[in-house]
Amino acid sequence: xxxxxxxxxxxxxxxxKQKQDPSATVKAxxxxxxxxxxxxxxxxxxxxxxxLEKILGQKIPLTNPTDNSSGSWMDSAVIRYxxxxxxxxxxxxxxxxKPDSFHMRLNDITTKSPLVKTAGGIGIGSTKKEIVExxxxxxxxxxxxxxxxxxxxxxxxxALYSISVREGREGPQIVFHINLKDKKVYSIxxxxxxxxxx
Amino acid sequence: MKNVLLIxxxxxxxxxxxxxxxxxxxxxxxxxxxxxxxxxxxxGNLKIGMTKTDLEKMLKATLSMKHAKxxxxxxxxxxxxxxxxxxxxxxxxxxxxEEPSTEMELFxxxxxxxxxxxxxxxxxxxxxxxVLTAYEENPITxxxxxxMVNDTTxxxxxxxxxxxxxxxxxxxxISFYLINKKIASMEAGLQMGE
Numbered sequence: 218x219x220x221x222x223x224x225x226x227x228x229x230x231x232x233x234k235q236k237q238d239p240s241a242t243v244k245a246x247x248x249x250x251x252x253x254x255x256x257x258x259x260x261x262x263x264x265x266x267x268x269l270e271k272i273l274g275q276k277i278p279l280t281n282p283t284d285n286s287s288g289s290w291m292d293s294a295v296i297r298y299x300x301x302x303x304x305x306x307x308x309x310x311x312x313x314x315k316p317d318s319f320h321m322r323l324n325d326i327t328t329k330s331p332l333v334k335t336a337g338g339i340g341i342g343s344t345k346k347e348i349v350e351x352x353x354x355x356x357x358x359x360x361x362x363x364x365x366x367x368x369x370x371x372x373x374x375x376a377l378y379s380i381s382v383r384e385g386r387e388g389p390q391i392v393f394h395i396n397l398k399d400k401k402v403y404s405i406x407x408x409x410x411x412x413x414x415x
Numbered sequence: 416m417k418n419v420l421l422i423x424x425x426x427x428x429x430x431x432x433x434x435x436x437x438x439x440x441x442x443x444x445x446x447x448x449x450x451x452x453x454x455x456x457x458x459g460n461l462k463i464g465m466t467k468t469d470l471e472k473m474l475k476a477t478l479s480m481k482h483a484k485x486x487x488x489x490x491x492x493x494x495x496x497x498x499x500x501x502x503x504x505x506x507x508x509x510x511x512x513e514e515p516s517t518e519m520e521l522f523x524x525x526x527x528x529x530x531x532x533x534x535x536x537x538x539x540x541x542x543x544x545x546v547l548t549a550y551e552e553n554p555i556t557x558x559x560x561x562x563m564v565n566d567t568t569x570x571x572x573x574x575x576x577x578x579x580x581x582x583x584x585x586x587x588x589i590s591f592y593l594i595n596k597k598i599a600s601m602e603a604g605l606q607m608g609e
Contacts, residue, residue, distance in 0.1 A: 346544070355558060356557070357557050358556050373583070
C-alpha cells in the first residue's frame with residue numbers, strides 16, 4: 218500500500234510539472250514578440266545581416282543587393298518572423314581596416330503585427346492615452362506627422378500622429394504611429410534617434 | 416396661484432440642471448483676462464524680447480535684479496514682479512548686439528499664480544491630460560525631470576514632471592511644470608537646445 222502511495226505521489230508531481238510547461242511556452246512566445254527600445258523579440262537594432270540570418274535561421278532578402286550605380290548606402294527587406302511581418306532597414310557600416318569593405322547593420326524595424334507588444338501590453342490598437350500612461354517614466358516626443366504636399370512643401374498631417382518614446386534626448390526609441398481617424402496605433406517602429414541639428 | 420407655483424418649480428428645476436451641467440463639464444474653461452493669459456510670447460503685456468528698460472517703463476517701476484550687486488561679469492539675471500495680481504519671475508540675458516552690451520533682454524518668464532491661464536484656460540492645478548487635450552496639434556516634449564542626487568549622478572524625479580509645447584516655428588514654447596501630477600507653475604520662454 219505504501220508503495221502505491223509513493224507511486225501515486227510521483228505521478229502527481231509529474232502531472233504538476235506537465236501542467237506548468239504550457240505556461241512557460243506562452244511566456245516564451247510573448248518574449249518572441251516583445252517590443253523594447255532594443256528591438257522586437259530577438260531582432261535587435263545594431264545587429265549585422267549575418268547575425269540576424271543566423272538567429273532567424275533564414276536568408277534576409279535585401280531589396281537592392283546588386284545596386285552599384287546609385288551609391289546607395291541603405292537597403293531594406295521584408296521578412297516573416299514567426300507569425301509577424303517585419304520591415305527591416307539596413308545601413309552600410311564600413312570597416313576601418315579594409316577598403317570598400319562593409320556589412321549591413323540593422324537600423325530600424327517596423328511592424329503592423331498585432332502580436333507585437335511592449336512589456337506593458339502596448340501594441341497595435343492602443344491609444345495615445347494608454348501610451349502616455351504606460352511610459353510615465355520616459356521622455357515622450359509627440360506631434361502630428363509631417364507629410365509632403367509637393368516636391369518642396371511639408372505640412373503637419375491631420376490624419377497621422379506619432380509618439381516617440383526614449384530614455385534620453387537621443388538614442389534608442391520606440392515610435393508608435395497613430396491614425397487620428399480611430400485614434401489607435403497602426404504601426405510600431407524601433408530605431409535610433411540622432412539630433413542632426415546639433 | 417397654482418400656475419405661479421408650477422412656473423417657479425420649473426424655473427428651479429431648470430436652474431438646477433444648468434448648474435449640474437456646469438459641474439459635469441470640467442473641459443469647459445473660463446477664458447482668462449488678456450493680462451493673465453500666458454502664450455509662448457509671454458504673459459499679458461510682458462513679452463519675450465523686451466528689454467529691461469522697456470519693461471521698467473511699462474511697469475512704471477525699477478526692476479530689482481537678483482544679482483545687481485554681483486561685481487563679476489554676469490550675463491543672466493532674474494527679477495520678480497507683481498503683475499495683474501500675479502507674482503511673475505522674469506529671466507533676463509545680456510543683449511550682446513548692443514554696444515556697449517549693458518542692456519538686458521527678457522528671454523523667459525514664469526508664474527505659480529492660479530490667475531494665470533493659457534488661452535484654452537489651462538492653469539495651475541490642471542493635470543497632464545488637460546494639456547494634451549488642449550494642444551493636440553502641437554509638437555510636445557514631456558517627461559519626468561532630472562534631479563541631481565549628488566555631484567556626479569542624475570536621476571529621474573518621481574514627483575516632478577514637465578511638458579513643453581512648441582509649434583513649427585520652433586522659436587518659443589510654453590512649459591508646464593507638474594508636481595504630483597498637477598501643474599504647479601507655467602513658463603513662456605525662448606526654445607533653446609537641450
